[in-house]
Amino acid sequence: xxxxxxxxxxxxxxxxxxxxxxxxxxxxxxxxxxxxxxxxxxxxxxxxxxxxxxxxxxxxxxxxxxxxxxxxxxxxxxxxxxxxxxxxxxxxxxxxxxxxxxxxxxxxxxxxxxxxxxxxxxxxxxxxxxxxxxxxxxxxxxxxxxxxxxxxxxxxxxxxxxxxxxxxxxxxxxxxxxxxxxxxxxxxxxxxxxxxxxxxxxxxxxxxxxxxxxxxxxxxxxxxxxxxxxxxxxxxxxxxxxxxxxxxxxxxxxxxxxxxxxxxxxxxxxxxxxxxxxxxxxxxxxxxxxxxxxxxxxxxxxxxx
Numbered sequence: 001x002x003x004x005x006x007x008x009x010x011x012x013x014x015x016x017x018x019x020x021x022x023x024x025x026x027x028x029x030x031x032x033x034x035x036x037x038x039x040x041x042x043x044x045x046x047x048x049x050x051x052x053x054x055x056x057x058x059x060x061x062x063x064x065x066x067x068x069x070x071x072x073x074x075x076x077x078x079x080x081x082x083x084x085x086x087x088x089x090x091x092x093x094x095x096x097x098x099x100x101x102x103x104x105x106x107x108x109x110x111x112x113x114x115x116x117x118x119x120x121x122x123x124x125x126x127x128x129x130x131x132x133x134x135x136x137x138x139x140x141x142x143x144x145x146x147x148x149x150x151x152x153x154x155x156x157x158x159x160x161x162x163x164x165x166x167x168x169x170x171x172x173x174x175x176x177x178x179x180x181x182x183x184x185x186x187x188x189x190x191x192x193x194x195x196x197x198x199x200x201x202x203x204x205x206x207x208x209x210x211x212x213x214x215x216x217x218x219x220x221x222x223x224x225x226x227x228x229x230x231x232x233x234x235x236x237x238x239x240x241x242x243x244x245x246x247x248x249x250x251x252x253x254x255x256x257x258x259x260x261x262x263x264x265x266x267x268x269x270x271x272x273x274x275x276x277x278x279x280x281x282x283x284x285x286x287x288x289x290x291x292x293x294x295x296x297x298x299x300x301x302x303x304x305x
Contacts, residue, residue: 012285019281020071023274024064033080033268054080067274077271079264086271089260090279096166097256100179100249101241103172107180108187108237113230115184116191117223120199131192135185147178147251164253175252179245183237190233194226235287243280 034051035042042050051057055066070077076086119131154174155163162171198204199222207217246258253259257276264272 008285008289012282015281015285016278020068020274020278021064023277024067024270025060027268027270027273028060033270067271071275071278076275079272080269081264081267082269082272086275089272090257090275093255093257093260096254097242097245097249097258100172100175100245100254100256101238103176104179104183104241105234105238107176108183109234111180111184112187113191113227116188117195117218117226119188119192120195120226121218123196128192131188135188138181138185141182143178143182144247144251146181147175147248150174150178151251166254166256171252171254175245175248175254178248178251179241183240186233186237187230190230191226194229195222198222198226232288235290236284239280239284239287242283 034047034054034056048057055063067077074087076090078085079089082089115131115134119128122128151163151174154161161173162168163174165171204217204222208214242257244258245256246262248254249256249258250262257279261273261276263269264276
């Protein structure tokens with residue numbers, strides 16, 4: 001366990017370094033920030049003053065070294081456009097995105113796992129075909145279009161839910177369903193294939209032969225082993241929801257990290273974008289670590305060493 005944790009820590013440090021380096025250099029290739037900050041009517045003197053004030057006249061490696069030293073100390077700098085520190089902006093937006101992603105993952109699992117189990121129990125039946133059709137539709141519909149259709153349906157035609165903002169729990173219903181619906185097909189397919197493989201195993205036939213209750217065999221023996229790969233997939237889907245909620249948060253006007261990233265990219269607010277990219281990479285690393293630990297608990301044969 002100690003060796004596994006140490007390896008994961010080293011991987012996390014390397015990922016953080018590479019993501020920060022690539023983000024830092026790539027963002028600065030998109031244009032001259034001083035010109036963007038100064039505006040269309042700025043004089044060359046104004047641009048030069050801004051470039052010196054933000055340290056943009058220094059070599060790129062020195063700029064990166066200064067930013068990296070601050071990031072290691074927990075200081076990601078200040079936003080170029082918002083009157084706040086970068087961490088303050090992310091801290092205000094993160095609860096919205098965490099709540100949205102958590103609810104979206106719950107909806108994803110609530111749809112995908114039961115459909116996958118039912119489809120595996122009746123392969124080739126109308127239930128199986130219904131589940132597969134639902135999966136195809138879920139993956140084919142873009143999030144922005146599905147979100148707009150829900151807004152029209154539940155905000156205009158049947159106005160029972162709020163369609164923008166994040167003030168109450170009701171504001172999270174529609175965007176959470178959009179995220180969950182788009183991620184459920186992958187969970188459903190993996191659950192179905194895992195259940196089909198497990199149900200044909202010798203130990204399942206032995207359990208039935210011993211006279212164990214069908215529900216006990218299904219949930220205690222079959223489903224527990226079938227969902228082991230689903231745990232890893234769920235961690236990836238949760239990471240996608242955390243880092244890929246830009247479209248959903250924009251459609252529903254939610255002040256989360258995704259919407260903050262979109263605004264920061266459009267305004268070339270480099271410090272904010274760099275911090276969000278770094279945070280997203282770290283989410284993926286630690287979610288994978290958590291998934292490995294959960295799999296080890298579900299299957300004693302797995303050892304993290």
